[in-house]
């Protein structure tokens with residue numbers, strides 16, 4: 417599970433200078449009732465478009481979204497309104513548009529989100545932004561927000577109120593839950609069914625999975641699903657990269673190391689794939705020496721930056737155009753607009769490295785979404801639909 421592009425949740429400084437506070441309040445008022453011209457004048461005179469009122473946590477963008485006028489939204493975004501500012505209920509202005517069924521205005525906000533995220537990455541790559549930009553993740557040293565902390569943390573296994581097993585980290589955050597089972601099945605199905613090696617009579621695929629998880633729902637743990645694919649033979653090669661010592665111990669107990677054609681690489685994927693010598697070792701162990709026919713990525717407590725680094729490695733480890741890549745798509749999944757922006761940004765970054773992506777929309781019933789969260793600290797899923805990505809190296813003609 418990767419951490420999302422975070423919502424931007426600026427503190428409304430109580431000690432805001434009184435002239436700035438008056439300008440902010442005037443802009444909020446204008447976003448509710450006044451014309452585009454008045455709004456533009458206020459912005460031009462320096463009214464802070466990032467301000468959120470203390471009652472609802474609404475920004476001028478939330479109020480303008482209620483008026484269903486795309487021009488107002490464009491003007492406010494241009495004047496510094498924050499596309500992903502969330503109110504006291506965690507909703508962005510995009511959700512206001514969704515609640516009104518206003519596709520046009522929603523797209524204005526979504527497109528600004530994609531634009532500003534892409535810009536942020538370009539500036540970051542050029543060393544011009546040091547990680548304090550608007551859309552960056554807030555500092556988070558809990559085990560769910562920091563991979564090093566997570567890998568050092570103690571995990572515990574328990575039975576949820578829905579009767580399904582789940583694993584929590586030391587801070588009580590969900591790592592992998594039983595309700596993800598059908599999604600894991602779908603990931604495996606979509607990554608394998610079209611591959612020539614996975615057909616009846618085929619040689620069996622070469623698989624790479626990053627993050628074993630906890631094998632809690634044994635039959636639906638992704639590596640077990642890969643071992644028994646829906647169509648053809650078992651894999652002829654299967655590498656699992658896993659970094660958490662307790663998970664590795666669990667894998668030993670479960671006999672995963674002895675599964676046919678399985679190779680467990682202990683450590684972080686970054687160690688095995690980002691270092692050139694280690695990458696050579698990883699590839700040399702595959703049947704063709706050229707990599708994998710299916711690559712799946714599902715770690716924990718890693719940000720989008722890490723996923724993006726992983727995208728960059730994919731052209732080196734996907735074996736040909738039949739090979740498919742997928743990842744657990746929890747990016748920004750607590751909020752519909754942020755989820756959409758995250759998917760778009762991921763798609764553009766995958767395109768940058770030559771991958772073309774298909775999204776498969778999968779419905780998650782309400783019953784599964786609500787029940788499981790009782791007693792679990794950090795919600796990482798709150799949407800009706802899951803967007804399952806399947807990416808392949810695009811052929812040169814595409």
Ligand SMILES: C[S@@+](CC[C@H](N)C(=O)[O-])C[C@H]1O[C@@H](n2cnc3c(N)ncnc32)[C@H](O)[C@@H]1O
Pocket residue numbers: 417563591592600626627628629630631632636637638639657658659660663683684685686714715716717718
């Ligand atoms: C959410 S679980 C994976 C669940 C799995 N897809 C399944 O079907 O059960 C995430 C796994 O990634 C592992 N992990 C986290 N960070 C990692 C890293 N940097 N490199 C390798 N594994 C990592 C965790 O220890 C955990 O076992």
